[in-house]
Amino acid sequence: MFARVVILIVGLAAAQAAFAEPYFAVQTGLKCMNCHSNPTGGGIRNAFGRTWSQTVLPSHPIDLDQQSLSGEISRYLSIGTNLRVDGTYLDVPHQPTQNNFDIEEARLYLELTAIPDRLSIYFDQRIAPGGSNNLEAYVRYWSANHLWYVKAGQMYLPYGWRLEDDTAFVREVPGINMFTPDRGVEVGLELGPWDAQFAVSNGTAGAPENDRGKQYSALAQFVQPIWRVGVSANFNDADAGTRRLGGIFAGVRTGPIAWLGEADYVADKSFPDGERKQQVGLLEANWLMRKGHNLKLTAEYFDPDDSVDEDERARYSIVYEHTPIQFVQLRLGARVYDGIPQNDLDNRRFAFLQVNGYF
Amino acid sequence: MRRVLWLSISATLLGCAGNGEGLDANGRPIMSGGPIPLAPTFESIQQNVFTPICTACHAGAAAPVGLRLDEASSYAMLVGTASVEVPAVHRVEPGNPDASYLIQKLEGTAPVGGRMPLGSPPLPQATIDVIRQWITAGAQRAAAATSAAAPATIIGVEPQRDQILDRPPREILLSSDAALDTSALQAGAVTLMRSGGDGSFAEGNEVTIAPLRIDVRSLEPTVIAIEIAPQDWTPDSYRLSVAGAGSIAMSDRSGAAIDGDNDGRAGGDFRMDFEIGRPL
Numbered sequence: 001m002f003a004r005v006v007i008l009i010v011g012l013a014a015a016q017a018a019f020a021e022p023y024f025a026v027q028t029g030l031k032c033m034n035c036h037s038n039p040t041g042g043g044i045r046n047a048f049g050r051t052w053s054q055t056v057l058p059s060h061p062i063d064l065d066q067q068s069l070s071g072e073i074s075r076y077l078s079i080g081t082n083l084r085v086d087g088t089y090l091d092v093p094h095q096p097t098q099n100n101f102d103i104e105e106a107r108l109y110l111e112l113t114a115i116p117d118r119l120s121i122y123f124d125q126r127i128a129p130g131g132s133n134n135l136e137a138y139v140r141y142w143s144a145n146h147l148w149y150v151k152a153g154q155m156y157l158p159y160g161w162r163l164e165d166d167t168a169f170v171r172e173v174p175g176i177n178m179f180t181p182d183r184g185v186e187v188g189l190e191l192g193p194w195d196a197q198f199a200v201s202n203g204t205a206g207a208p209e210n211d212r213g214k215q216y217s218a219l220a221q222f223v224q225p226i227w228r229v230g231v232s233a234n235f236n237d238a239d240a241g242t243r244r245l246g247g248i249f250a251g252v253r254t255g256p257i258a259w260l261g262e263a264d265y266v267a268d269k270s271f272p273d274g275e276r277k278q279q280v281g282l283l284e285a286n287w288l289m290r291k292g293h294n295l296k297l298t299a300e301y302f303d304p305d306d307s308v309d310e311d312e313r314a315r316y317s318i319v320y321e322h323t324p325i326q327f328v329q330l331r332l333g334a335r336v337y338d339g340i341p342q343n344d345l346d347n348r349r350f351a352f353l354q355v356n357g358y359f
Numbered sequence: 360m361r362r363v364l365w366l367s368i369s370a371t372l373l374g375c376a377g378n379g380e381g382l383d384a385n386g387r388p389i390m391s392g393g394p395i396p397l398a399p400t401f402e403s404i405q406q407n408v409f410t411p412i413c414t415a416c417h418a419g420a421a422a423p424v425g426l427r428l429d430e431a432s433s434y435a436m437l438v439g440t441a442s443v444e445v446p447a448v449h450r451v452e453p454g455n456p457d458a459s460y461l462i463q464k465l466e467g468t469a470p471v472g473g474r475m476p477l478g479s480p481p482l483p484q485a486t487i488d489v490i491r492q493w494i495t496a497g498a499q500r501a502a503a504a505t506s507a508a509a510p511a512t513i514i515g516v517e518p519q520r521d522q523i524l525d526r527p528p529r530e531i532l533l534s535s536d537a538a539l540d541t542s543a544l545q546a547g548a549v550t551l552m553r554s555g556g557d558g559s560f561a562e563g564n565e566v567t568i569a570p571l572r573i574d575v576r577s578l579e580p581t582v583i584a585i586e587i588a589p590q591d592w593t594p595d596s597y598r599l600s601v602a603g604a605g606s607i608a609m610s611d612r613s614g615a616a617i618d619g620d621n622d623g624r625a626g627g628d629f630r631m632d633f634e635i636g637r638p639l
Contacts, residue, residue, distance in 0.1 A: 090480045098480070105473075131471040133444075167478040175421055179477050182421075205421040212523040212636055215421070239522040240419050240427070270419025271429070301375075304386055310377035311386040340379030340386055343411060350480065 022161045023286040023296070026251035026258040028052075029225035031195065032162070037078070037111055039149060039188050040197055040219075041162045042178065043124050043136065044080040044109035047072065053358070054326035059292025061326050071359050075116060080109035083128075083357045091349040103129045104354065118142050135181050151186040158186065158197035158219035159232045160249050160262050161282075169280040169302040169315065170262045174245050176234060180205040182215060196220040203236040213237030227252040241270030260284040279303040294321040296333075313339040313346055329356040385411045399492035401434060401500040408486060409433050412476055426450070435516040435534040437461060438498050439576035439584070444471040453498040453577075456491040465490070500580055510618040510625040511537035511611045513601055518633045527592035527635055531585040531599060537611050538579035548602040548609050549573060549585065553595040558634075560598050594635050601629040 022041065025032055032041025035049030045053060050071055055061050072078045084104040091097045106128035113120040124136035138153025156162070159176040171177035184201025196219065203215030214237060221230025227250070234245040247264035266278040281301040288294055298317040305311060319333030331354040339346025383389050385406070397407045409417075409428040417428040424443040426436055437451045442460040452458045460469060465487050467474030474481060493499075517532040518524055531551075551571060555564035568591050576582040585599070602608045603619025604626045610616045620627030 088480075092480075092483075095483055098483070100481075126473065130467055130469055130473045133472045172415060172478075175416065175419075179416070180421065180423060203421055204425065205423045212525055236421060238419070238421070239519055240422075243419060243421070268419060308382070308386065308388060310380050311382055312375060312377040314376045338376040340377050340382055340384075342379050342382065342384045343386065345411065348480070 021164045022251065023258040023260055023284070026228065026253055026260060027286065027288060029223075029253070031223055033190070033195075037120070037122065039190070039195075040156070040158050040186075042156065044078055044111050044122070045071070050359075057292065058323045058326050058328075059290070060324055076113045078109075078111045078113070080359060081357075082107045085355045085357075087353045089349075089351040093344045093347055095344065105129075107135075117146075118144070135178065147190055149188045149190075151188075152184075154181050154183045155186060155199070156181050157199050157201060157215075157217040157234070158188075159217055159234055159245070160219075160230075160247050160264065161251075161260060168282060168298075169300045169313075170247075170264055170282045173278060173280045173302060174234065174247070174264055174266060175205070175243075176217065176245075184215070193223050194220070195223070203238050213239065213242075221249075238270065241268065241275075243268045243270060256288045258286040258288070260286070276305045277307070279306060292323045294323075295319070296321065311340060313337070327357060327359050329358070330354070331356065397486065397489055399489050399496060401493065401498070404490055404493060405430055405433060408482065408490070412479070412482070416477070431514070432516055434500050434577070434580075435532045435582045438500075438582060439574070440532070441529070444469070451494055451498050454495060456494040459494050462487065462491060462494065498577075500577065509623075510615055511535050511539060512618050512621055513609075513629045515599070515631040515633075520631050521633065523634045523636055525636060527587075527589065531587075532576075533583045533585070533599075533601070533629075535581040535617070537581070539581040539617065540610050540612055540614070541575050541578070541581060541583075543602070543607050543609050544573050544575070544583070548607045549583070550600045551585070551587065551597060552600075553593070553597050556595055558596045560596075592635060596632065596634045599629075599631045599633075603627045603629055 022032070024035070025041070033039040035045055035052060036042060037044045037046050071080050083106045086102050086104045088100050088102060089097065105126065108125045108127055110123045110125070111120050119139070119141050121139050122136060123134070126133050126135055134154065136153070136155050138151045138155045140149055140151045142149045156178055157176050159174060160170055163171050166172065166177040166179050182201035182203065182205060184199055186197055186199035188197040189195060199217040201215045201217070203213060215234065217232070217234045219230060219232040221228055229250040230248070232247050232249070236243040244267045245264060247262060249260070249262040251258065251260050253259070261283050263281045264279070266280070267275060268278065269275045282298065284296065284298040286294060286296050296317070296319045300315040302313045303311070304313070315335060315337050317333060317335045319331055321329060321331050323329045331352070333354070334349070334351040337346055337348045337350070341347065379386070381388060395403045395406050397403055410430060413428040416423055417426050419427070426443070427433065428436070438453060440450050442448050442450050445460060448458065448460045448463070450460045456462045463469035464472070464475040465482055467481070476482070513533050513535050515531070516534050517530070518528050549571060551568045552560070552565045553568065554560055555562065555566055557564065568587060572586040574584040574586070576584050601617070601619060603617045608616045608626070616625045617629065618625055618627060619629035
């Protein structure tokens with residue numbers, strides 16, 4: 001326990017997190033939509049986001065005299081991509097260690113703009129590893145004054161921090177992440193420092209509707225240059241059992257460190273043995289050591305059933321991220337899982353070296 | 360909410376994992392028996408793979424591609440059931456692991472989507488090999504131990520009892536906790552009717568749906584899939600019945616009738632109502 005606290009304190013005094021990109025927003029004091037076409041963040045970047053990622057993010061950006069691929073093919077067509085290639089080391093107790101090179105993920109983004117700044121159609125396609133499958137496909141309409149928008153199609157739902165790491169407890173346990181888009185409609189408001197989204201969807205994680213109940217997701221946040229705080233809620237009314245989520249998330253910047261925190265509560269009646277009430281938490285510190293160098297420490301907590309004692313799980317991550325030039329990021333990280341001793345997988349150790357190519 | 364917030368923050372900071380006292384490997388209180396070592400049996404695979412790993416996502420209402428891998432649903436939703444991503448391939452093809460979509464997804468060779476478990480380390484090949492062995496051996500499931508006082512019962516896996524659907528189900532899946540004598544299926548033991556539009560099954564205007572294509576997906580325990588021609592589905596209330604009494608009653612291998620009405624005694628028809636509403 002002492003060691004964990006020491007690691008956490010060191011991390012809090014020094015750190016930055018792994019795979020989570022919302023810390024960029026906290027570091028810069030901007031909203032997700034300032035860099036991404038999608039108002040709720042993630043996916044293809046807009047003109048500002050492309051410029052920022054090519055000039056501000058890397059430590060030694062190469063001056064290409066505007067000869068590099070910008071992603072904006074024309075005023076009406078933009079493309080983007082992410083490719084993450086990993087070398088991993090996995091140590092599960094009582095099992096042989098595994099060392100692998102693997103493609104973690106390759107995605108293609110495509111945005112067709114029918115009316116500039118107003119009407120567009122967007123696709124997010126996962127193309128590797130394995131076969132291709134669609135994650136997002138929606139049409140989005142912005143009001144003339146950009147105070148509200150509406151999206152319809154398949155999309156990621158608004159809830160909590162949109163972390164890049166979908167295996168984080170705060171994304172995996174609520175089940176709202178970038179593996180589980182859903183089909184429906186989302187309405188968003190942008191009112192100065194406030195923004196809010198509300199979505200109605202099938203509640204089937206992208207599968208065809210199988211009952212009459214719907215899933216309702218809502219998020220509201222207040223953004224200031226130094227700090228921000230938000231609340232999110234979700235209700236999935238399903239025949240297989242209703243599910244209620246509620247959470248609060250916040251971010252603050254203290255000098256070179258951007259902090260992210262989230263706590264969520266899950267009440268899930270879809271388990272065969274009845275309702276379970278679960279709690280998850282995340283605390284993440286991102287230390288911008290110098291331009292292009294980021295160190296991230298993350299501590300996470302998961303209580304799978306608050307009526308059962310001694311079943312809690314924790315996870316700790318340390319990740320060093322280096323962006324030497326535009327379009328390339330290197331990540332070196334380790335994760336330690338801490339769970340009940342009788343479950344080997346919940347006590348695994350994982351290390352990785354990742355190359356992330358993007359534009 | 361404030362209590363939950365502070366509990367979560369405190370726990371996250373202090374990183375207190377449980378010591379697992381009194382729990383099984385899945386973190387559930389130990390009720391009876393001990394852990395089952397990984398072996399090529401469904402029960403072992405359920406306890407060592409599906410429950411601790413797969414149900415992190417594949418459970419409940421929002422289970423990806425509608426695949427629920429909890430203990431009550433997994434067998435019927437896997438064995439002999441077409442996958443959603445590649446309908447021509449069964450999730451588990453008894454006797455043929457290479458043609459089973461489950462294996463293709465676990466080994467990362469499926470033509471659609473990512474390798475399972477998504478976002479987590481792949482299962483050790485030794486674990487996948489155990490699942491392969493189970494499929495090669497016929498993908499059987501041991502029937503629940505039943506006593507003379509506990510006759511065989513049936514549950515509706517898909518759709519579930521009283522479920523309201525926006526669209527017709529791909530198929531109706533029934534599962535028993537025992538091995539049934541399936542010869543009665545051809546004699547008309549299973550019937551499906553719709554209410555005739557009034558939601559009642561006592562008005563005399565009910566419509567019996569025929570023919571039913573009945574497929575026995577598994578013998579032990581018995582899993583039955585019922586398919587209906589797409590044009591026969593219409594928005595209405597439906598009642599599926601399985602005879603538990605009379606000359607065409609379904610029975611277990613010893614000849615004892617099923618406990619269709621779930622009253623703890625042999626006999627009584629199994630009835631499951633569901634509704635297909637008008638698309639929203």
